[in-house]
Amino acid sequence: MAIKFARRMKGLKGSEIRELLKLTENPEVISFAGGLPAPELFPIEEMKKISTLVLEESGAAALQYSTTEGFPALREHIADRMNSKNKTNITKDDILITNGSQQGLDFAGKVFLDEDDVVLCESPSYLGALNAFKAYSPKFIEVPTDQHGMKMDELEKILETTDRVKMIYVIPDFQNPTGRTWPMERRQKFMEIINKFEIPVIEDNPYGELRFEGENLPSLKSMDMKGLVVFLGSFSKIFCPGYRIGWTCAPKEILSKFVFVKQGADLQASSISQREVSKFMDIYDLDAHVEKLKEVYSRRRDLMLDTMAKELPEGLEYTHPEGGLFTWVELPSHLNAKVIMQDCLKNNVAYVPGGSFFPNGGKENCFRLNYSTMTDERIVEGITRLGAVLKQHMEVKAKA
Amino acid sequence: MAIKFARRMKGLKGSEIRELLKLTENPEVISFAGGLPAPELFPIEEMKKISTLVLEESGAAALQYSTTEGFPALREHIADRMNSKNKTNITKDDILITNGSQQGLDFAGKVFLDEDDVVLCESPSYLGALNAFKAYSPKFIEVPTDQHGMKMDELEKILETTDRVKMIYVIPDFQNPTGRTWPMERRQKFMEIINKFEIPVIEDNPYGELRFEGENLPSLKSMDMKGLVVFLGSFSKIFCPGYRIGWTCAPKEILSKFVFVKQGADLQASSISQREVSKFMDIYDLDAHVEKLKEVYSRRRDLMLDTMAKELPEGLEYTHPEGGLFTWVELPSHLNAKVIMQDCLKNNVAYVPGGSFFPNGGKENCFRLNYSTMTDERIVEGITRLGAVLKQHMEVKAKA
Known part of the structure; x- marks a missing residue:
């Protein structure tokens, strides 16, 4: 027996982000994959x-x-x-x-x-x-x-x-x-x-x-x-x-x-x-609450970008967001962020591979990092781990 | 300028029930149109x-x-x-x-x-x-x-x-x-x-x-x-x-x-x-809560059905529900519940005309009554008002 679903169901798959979030539930993993607000600031x-x-x-x-x-x-x-x-x-x-x-x-x-x-x-x-x-x-x-x-x-x-x-x-x-x-x-x-x-x-x-x-x-x-x-x-x-x-x-x-x-x-x-x-x-004063969020997120963004400058290999590009929750990294075009993600998970760090943000596919050398959810320590440690994995991949390719 | 909506929007209209509920917000109206649970029983x-x-x-x-x-x-x-x-x-x-x-x-x-x-x-x-x-x-x-x-x-x-x-x-x-x-x-x-x-x-x-x-x-x-x-x-x-x-x-x-x-x-x-x-x-004990609801709704159903037996004109049929929130009334086939509803509203009583419960239309001599939301007094008073309106319509037709 085969149940007949609507045609639209053929094109629908679970969100890659959601599936990844499941893999990264292990508290050992420092996950920059989510887009979560910082829970310690909830009122x-x-x-x-x-x-x-x-x-x-x-x-x-x-x-x-x-x-x-x-x-x-x-x-x-x-x-x-x-x-x-x-x-x-x-x-x-x-x-x-x-x-x-x-x-x-x-x-x-x-x-x-x-x-x-x-x-x-x-x-x-x-x-x-x-x-x-x-x-x-x-x-x-x-x-x-x-x-x-x-x-x-x-x-x-x-x-x-x-x-x-x-x-x-x-x-x-x-x-x-x-x-x-x-x-x-x-x-x-x-x-x-x-x-x-x-x-x-x-x-x-x-x-x-x-x-x-x-x-x-x-x-x-x-x-x-x-x-x-x-x-x-x-x-x-x-x-x-x-x-x-x-x-x-x-x-x-x-x-x-x-x-x-x-x-x-x-x-x-x-x-x-x-x-x-x-x-x-x-x-209550929602504006004052938002000010508090901005102070924390802004500091975390700075810390992440500073650590990226120190720990990530040369030859990458990434955005300097003026606000919000995310920065976006572009690797040299021969690298595939989905492949590298496997090594990241082995090293207990995670991001969202960028491919699925392109509805027509085809661009795999990029990924998204979130800086709003993590403590300072985990941001530094996570970006350091990420940098080590990326360096390996960029060196291998450079030698090959 | 005409914005192009999806084809499906042509067939979609606001729910008749919702539009009616707006008309019946006037507290003078005894409305049997809703399908609301009794708020006085909320925990x-x-x-x-x-x-x-x-x-x-x-x-x-x-x-x-x-x-x-x-x-x-x-x-x-x-x-x-x-x-x-x-x-x-x-x-x-x-x-x-x-x-x-x-x-x-x-x-x-x-x-x-x-x-x-x-x-x-x-x-x-x-x-x-x-x-x-x-x-x-x-x-x-x-x-x-x-x-x-x-x-x-x-x-x-x-x-x-x-x-x-x-x-x-x-x-x-x-x-x-x-x-x-x-x-x-x-x-x-x-x-x-x-x-x-x-x-x-x-x-x-x-x-x-x-x-x-x-x-x-x-x-x-x-x-x-x-x-x-x-x-x-x-x-x-x-x-x-x-x-x-x-x-x-x-x-x-x-x-x-x-x-x-x-x-x-x-x-x-x-x-x-x-x-x-x-x-x-x-x-808490959800079963005990449901027992309380059943006791109240059951009494209101009985009161509504008893009052209907006394106050509604001969020649109608209605259901005796063993549970739930609704009873359903069928008028003689020459009567239109949407038309009669206008007179009901003038007399501050309301129901849902039955036509819109038939997706392909065509059956207008019926309506739905809810008994879960009202006090005993309003059930008796509302059904009495409804009976008076229905009697008028059935007499007019009988004379014609």
Whole structure:
């Protein structure tokens, strides 16, 4: 007997990151593979107070079904925050609460994509988004990037010569996996192009508030005059991922489709989680919490980059992220990060091989490192181990 | 400018129930339209203790990302419970935690359905499931039912003569919307037919534990010898919906596809909600809680049925549910429940018109009543108001 699944299931495999995380659960392994926020900074004591307070003040409502759009007070907090941090001019009615921003990615696929439609994305791009979109069987065209993100002349060329482009997926701030940020001119040029071709844009922004240096730049959403930009936000990186609370901010016509899709997908986000996150913002200072995160992550980034300069072999390139959680390493083109990863695991250190961040494959000489989760000691020790493995591989190849 | 959405969006509309719930938010309206559990029975005091305890014992893990499959201890609780209540023989490895059982419906559509594939369902069937499946653009064939649920000879006839049947969606216990339950012989006959045709079955069981009378019957899942039955369960009706914790129990090959789909859809269910529900089951008696619910709901069902017998006009038929949340009313065939609903709203009483529970439309002389949410006084008053409106409509037609 063979059960007949939908065609789309042929293209879907488990995320390489998730499978790797399983291998690296061994506490001996120093894993730079994840994208986890630092658990020692979670506001556990505060949340004890908050959870009691929410149940005392509105227990019955917190435990009951509520509306698909989400808890109004939380949506107001988010609108205020976006207007302040992302320079938008929105209200709570522009917001739908989702299960992390990941759910917004799935919904974007559902709302926009028929089989064989084209999605444009940065090359490389976030693996979890590519996997979410793949469920709707699109084709991907990767737009070339440089150290400042997507190359706008390349984007324009692709749009001029390609049919059925249904959406463009981008992470302009501290991109996953590269850590790169688009400068102002690129954002302006991008919006010019978008306005000309009138293609919906998914602006994924889970890391935007985690800027360690340089100037805060306006979101694409804030520059959207034609109702084309869908902004995805999340509390996972600035607060805690455990509640699974994120949001979609979209133009009315698009948002109403996302709300329909949310109804069918799971009715609504958790009533109690929404109220708890909202209450935290009522009585504590989320900005101050984010400042604390930035201080720690910024120090860890510095330590990682300094240790990389000392311990990694010559002939590599890596990014200097101005914020976010990741740096991205490119090896000489003859090396394969998936192969080297096997030796890394033998030496109890891990990263994410870069190949799976390219939806059309073919680039294996790169990997992603995360610096937000580790203690200082483990960062130094892990990068030192990594450096030793890489040196071996680069020497072998040099001799061969 | 016209944004191009996916073709599937043409068929998707907001759930009629959700739109109605908005109209009935006015506290003057006695609404039998919802499907809400009684909020006065939520274990608020217990959850205060639980939430503090979870944060004290495992705060960092509760607020962090975790695995896609779900929290192991919760999955063990669920496996034990299903083995006891649903007569299955499963382990935690057969369980995926989802956002309510609704998310399992969406995933079933994603995993099994290509455009124009056929879904069989009971006629009528749960509106929220139909809407979830519609996102994958299938065709629906409604299998006729009688007071004992799906008619098995009709099912067999349809399977013999229909191509591309990819799944069969059923609610054998206290069905939504009718409140009907399949007797043992139907379950056995159903499994015989399924084994012959080898079609995957989605057994939706959110209400199964809420049996007020009669004997507990084995789940289809427990009678599945060929790995065809996907069982969807939920804590929403036996505990609280606010946490959005449900589960899918499926044969290995199918479950692994659901897990892939969960990764792309939203990575995982809430870490903290899963731990809280699990901890409740560790230290409190969920069975005793369910007994309390059954006592209250059973009394409300009796009161509603007694009041209906007194206050509704002659010439109607309605179900006597042995459990669950709903009864189903059929009017004489010339009457339209959507039209009558307008008069009901004027008289501050509401139900869900039955038409939208038929995926292919065409049956408008029926409606669904919920008895779990209301106080005794409001049940009597609401049914009395409803009776007055119905009498008017039936008299007008009788005179005409």
